[in-house]
Amino acid sequence: MNASSDVGYHAQRQSRWHYGEVAFWLIVLACGFAFPTRYLIMTDILRLALFAMSLDLILGYAGIVSLGHAAFFGVGAYAAGLLALHGIINEPVLALVVAGLAAMVLGFATSFLVIRGVDLTRLMVTLGIALLLEALAERFSNITGGTDGLQGIEMQPIFGQIPFDMFGKAGFFYSLAVLFLLFLLARRVVHSPFGLSLRAIKNNPLRAAAIGIPVNRRLIAIYTLAAFYAGIAGALFTQTTAIASLDVFAFERSADLMLVLVIGGTGYLYGGLIGAVIFRMLQELFSTITPQYWQFWIGLVLVVIVLVGRQRLHRWVLYVPNLVIKQVAGRRAIVAVPESDA
């Protein structure tokens, strides 16, 4: 093998599918058949996973922190709700895309405010935008339904064929399909030269500009794309629960998302997915044990994660799976090896 094809081979190392990844998605799919009574919580996890993946795109790859990602989630949620409620677009998939685009427009418009400045300004600006939207939604209650939210949304069948059932089965597989498609797109994007340039910007913006990367334009592009993803997550929320209320913009929603990524790790796309599963399961577990104080335990877990270090935790958790895969496939497990901090 000559040096050039060797380079090509290694350059594609990360973008090749690994056994661990295939296994991950097969397990997710299998869950849809294994737990037919748990569709609602599982759909909830898928939505959260998509939402977290959206934040990972800007935080894990481009290094943009945000405390107001719920702004895009909320716009997507209300857009999908209004489209269905007023019968503007009845077909859910088309409405989903339109709702995503609405969030995307907002993302593009606000990206110019966000990309300037340092982390602290970004936190404040993103937080401010989300609060602003929440207040607007409350003020224009004739459109949004105010504190009652949008009520009486009736979803039409997907592609006019598959109706949403009361057990949430259709909603689950619909959400899973959307998540998987958007994951494939994100995976493609982060392994492209564009995606690599984002990581370069996160690592060293000064040098990134010094090799000819138009830093601001790249940041605007990824922020806009992430807004689209978050909007889709919000629209899925409305479509699968048939409600949209003011709490789609809530600060807790943005803050939870940070926690999900702290748990799952950033910069390898699976962080949001794994983090969403663990976060919701912890939430379920703790609220069963101590309904009143579950937040205390979540907080404790987070402190432990930060103190022990996620890399070490991952090594412990993945010790057995890695061993098995090593035995079976003769190579290192790729289930989760984050490369950078949150």
Place this chain on the structure above:
Amino acid sequence: MTIALETQNLEKTFGGLRVTRDLSLKIEQGARHALIGPNGAGKTTVINQLTGVLKPNSGRILLEGQDITDLPVHKRVLRGLSRTFQINQLYPDLTPLETIGLAVSERLGHGGDWWRRMGTRNDVNDEIADLLNRFHLLDVMNEQTVTLPYGKQRLLEIAVAIAGKPRVLLLDEPAAGVPESERHDILAVVGALPREVTVLLIEHDMDLVFSFADRISVLVSGALLTEGPPGQVARDPQVKAVYLGEEAVNV
């Protein structure tokens, strides 16, 4: 003779401090030009203005006759002006393969490509392989940059600038901080730069300056003290007084 890079009456102040004073430099095409001066003479400030990191208060900067004074950093790079940094400015998490691959992709205009995966373009791969080979980085191409020894990082720093195929290259103390055992590699690489690349070298190391440069400008307190071929500069009593005072230079 063609002028590759030129400054006209460049002025830069930080508050009340004039760090660049009426500086007019002409660097000929293909030259090996050195900019020297004692600590605090404002050499790096000049580089930062040339590359667009800092904006001069007044004066103009011309690259191959075209005014680039108001261009942002990345546009100057695409016009053929690259630099290395005095203190390594690399991507700690990325590998040398990714770092150079990105620089090559950006130059060829593939940097905004969000669909095609890295490593699937043969022209890019060829160039990466060639650069990694020339800069002795093939064996560490998959290591994270932060884990590389300093000498290798220094080589990568220069390789990244070269990957932009600059017509004018600004080298800001290329050998700074490199241990003696690894200096040879750096000097060899710098010496082997193709002749059509114009090089402006900023350096403290007088051995390197006098062995490399065919023209030297001396900067003192932000202003040009003198300029000429190495022999003339070394004999200049003014230069000896303000800059080389304490050490004798043999050319």
